[in-house]
Amino acid sequence: MCLAVPAEVMSIEDGVATCRVDQGQTTIRASLMLLPETPAPGEFLIVHAGFALRVLDRGQAEESIRLMRRTACPAPDAQAEG
Amino acid sequence: MGLKILEQFHDAELCRGVLDRLRQELDGELRFMEVCGTHTVSIFQSGLRSLLPEGIVHLSGPGCPVCVTHESEVNAFIELAGRDRVIIATFGDLMRVPGNRGRSLKLAQAEGGRVKVLYSPFEALALARQNPNHTVVFLGVGFETTAPAVAATVKMAEDQNLDNFRVLALHKTVPPALGALLDDPGCNIDAFILPGHVSTIIGTAPYGFIAERYGKQGVVAGFEPLDILRALLFIARRRRQGRPEVANLYRRVVADQGNPRALEIMYEVFEPADALWRGLGLIPGSGLAFRQRYARFDAGREFGVKVQETPPLPGCRCGEVLKGKLNPNQCPLFEKACTPAKPVGPCMVSTEGSCAAYYKYQVG
Ligand code: SF4
Numbered sequence: 001m002c003l004a005v006p007a008e009v010m011s012i013e014d015g016v017a018t019c020r021v022d023q024g025q026t027t028i029r030a031s032l033m034l035l036p037e038t039p040a041p042g043e044f045l046i047v048h049a050g051f052a053l054r055v056l057d058r059g060q061a062e063e064s065i066r067l068m069r070r071t072a073c074p075a076p077d078a079q080a081e082g
Numbered sequence: 083m084g085l086k087i088l089e090q091f092h093d094a095e096l097c098r099g100v101l102d103r104l105r106q107e108l109d110g111e112l113r114f115m116e117v118c119g120t121h122t123v124s125i126f127q128s129g130l131r132s133l134l135p136e137g138i139v140h141l142s143g144p145g146c147p148v149c150v151t152h153e154s155e156v157n158a159f160i161e162l163a164g165r166d167r168v169i170i171a172t173f174g175d176l177m178r179v180p181g182n183r184g185r186s187l188k189l190a191q192a193e194g195g196r197v198k199v200l201y202s203p204f205e206a207l208a209l210a211r212q213n214p215n216h217t218v219v220f221l222g223v224g225f226e227t228t229a230p231a232v233a234a235t236v237k238m239a240e241d242q243n244l245d246n247f248r249v250l251a252l253h254k255t256v257p258p259a260l261g262a263l264l265d266d267p268g269c270n271i272d273a274f275i276l277p278g279h280v281s282t283i284i285g286t287a288p289y290g291f292i293a294e295r296y297g298k299q300g301v302v303a304g305f306e307p308l309d310i311l312r313a314l315l316f317i318a319r320r321r322r323q324g325r326p327e328v329a330n331l332y333r334r335v336v337a338d339q340g341n342p343r344a345l346e347i348m349y350e351v352f353e354p355a356d357a358l359w360r361g362l363g364l365i366p367g368s369g370l371a372f373r374q375r376y377a378r379f380d381a382g383r384e385f386g387v388k389v390q391e392t393p394p395l396p397g398c399r400c401g402e403v404l405k406g407k408l409n410p411n412q413c414p415l416f417e418k419a420c421t422p423a424k425p426v427g428p429c430m431v432s433t434e435g436s437c438a439a440y441y442k443y444q445v446g
Contacts, residue, residue: 003120003434004227004279031204033234034344046282046335049173049224050202051231053282054341060333 004048006056009041017052019045093308097133100311105135107318112138113270114317115263115406117145117256118277119434120305126443128307138314141406142439144259144362145277147224148175148432149404152358153395155223155252156181158387162219162250163187163195165385169213171206172221174199178431180395203235203249210239210247219381222249227279229253229370230344233351236379248381251372252389254357256280257288258368264296269405273299273317275310278332283348285340286330293326300328302336351376358389360428361401398427403436410437417441 007019007028017030017039030045030052032038037055039045044056116122122142125131131140144150156179163170170187177188177199191197196216200206203220210218222232232249239247256277263269276289281302292300299320303313313331320327330338348370357369372380381387394401397415402408410416410429420426422438429435 004282031234033238034230034341034347036341036343046279048227048279049231050204051234053227053230053279053344054335054337057334 004046004053006044007047007052009039009043009045011041012038017045019047021047097307097311100308100315101133101135104138104311104315104318107315107322108135108137109318109322110137112272112314112318112321113141113406114138114273114275114314115141115143115271116275116277116310117143117260118275118280119146119149119432120278121145121275121303121310122436122439123434124305124307125310126439130307130310131443134314141271142403142436143263143274143406144359144404145256146429146432146434146436147228147254148179149400149428149435150254150259150359150362151176151179151223151252151428152360152389152392153181154358154389154392156186157392158250158389159187159221160185160190160195162381162385162387163190163197164193167216169196169198169209169216169218170221171198171200171203171209171218173201173223175432175434176221176223178425179428180425180431182392182395203232204238207235207239207242207244207247210244214246217246217248217381217384219248219250219385222251222253224253225256225277225280226253226283226348227277229255229352230283230341230348233348236351236376237347239379240376248379248384249372250381250387251352251370252357253352253370254359255284255354255368255370257284257291258365259359259362260289260292260300262362262365262368263405264292264298266405268407271298271406272321273301275313276300276302276328278302278304278335281330281332281336281340283341283344285336286328286338287340289328293328297326299326302330302332304332304335358391359404361394361404363391395427400427400429400437403429410440413437 007021009017015032030047039055045052046054206220289300299317301313303309352370354367355369355371399413425431429437
């Protein structure tokens with residue numbers, strides 16, 4: 001029930017975003033009422049029960065992959081986090 | 083470009099690398115509990131469960147809102163569905179949850195009760211407009227992920243002057259339930275993997291007590307195998323270092339401070355209240371009740387709904403499963419009297435329930 005999906009914003013009208021999900025197979029509509037910021041087309045929203053809960057932070061996604069690559073790398077200085 | 087970056091979160095080689103580090107860091111048995119149905123499913127579906135190093139024990143806690151919906155609450159849904167001029171609006175997952183004597187909303191619907199399954203609470207507003215001679219009651223079940231959406235819908239109903247829309251407010255909040263588990267001497271938990279979507283709303287501060295008061299670990303994690311492994315590695319390291327901590331390793335979706343706008347709307351409409359959890363009993367401050375200003379939308383008040391402790395479903399061990407005291411396959415009814423096609427308890431009904439996940443992925 002807590003399932004939320006990442007959805008790409010295509011357009012926004014009256015506080016509701018029309019978004020692409022499942023690699024563009026389906027579109028859904030998401031109210032932006034709960035978001036502190038207004039997203040731009042091309043950004044990804046985390047959508048639950050018809051409401052966007054958050055704009056996906058692409059920079060943070062890249063940062064965690066970078067950290068994990070360092071963590072998983074067998075080099076002795078690989079104390080990436082923790 | 084799409085979600086290419088996210089695909090890397092199930093990179094098999096990277097997973098192996100993190101798994102190797104995890105083996106090196108482990109300093110004894112580590113019992114971790116996840117409290118989110120999406121984590122439960124992901125851990126089974128990805129095969130991660132079978133790859134975990136020996137000594138890491140996966141417990142699936144009260145993380146599925148459907149599973150923790152109390153029998154007495156289900157009885158209230160069914161009773162409301164039988165009332166004249168009432169239409170129940172609900173998320174689909176609640177339809178098959180058993181109340182007393184095997185009754186469910188699905189059965190109530192088959193017997194003529196008006197029950198409508200919706201994807202979003204705001205669809206209930208259109209339903210109310212289309213049925214001016216009925217009262218539409220939305221079943222407000224779910225954690226902090228869902229409660230702001232329901233609160234926003236209540237505000238929309240107010241803006242639209244809708245006078246035939248109500249909510250049965252039975253939302254539950256996760257941090258007090260974690261406290262109740264840690265207080266239970268029978269629950270032997272070293273660390274929590276904290277729910278990703280709930281945390282999107284509440285952030286990390288409400289979990290601080292896990293480290294401060296109980297000296298345990300808590301990590302907000304995403305749902306990909308790599309997210310979960312990374313969280314376990316972090317937990318193992320911190321434990322070895324003797325540094326209990328609550329950390330956010332899911333920053334691509336969860337800001338440390340959560341979503342302040344969603345919290346503001348949720349707490350404008352609702353206030354903390356006690357709540358009854360299936361299997362866990364009454365947990366003080368773990369529910370959300372209507373504030374006085376929005377009381378006219380409160381179905382519980384209007385219809386005099388009383389939620390109280392009732393004897394558990396005969397034979398069902400969901401309570402112990404939800405506390406991580408028992409694995410689903412240790413319940414005598416598992417796979418025998420209780421299957422997804424004919425569920426006895428809610429943990430077998432919801433696709434996110436521990437018993438359903440055990441059954442589907444053939445564990446034990
Ligand atoms: S197997 Fe069925 S009866 Fe047993 S605990 Fe799970 S849901 Fe309840």
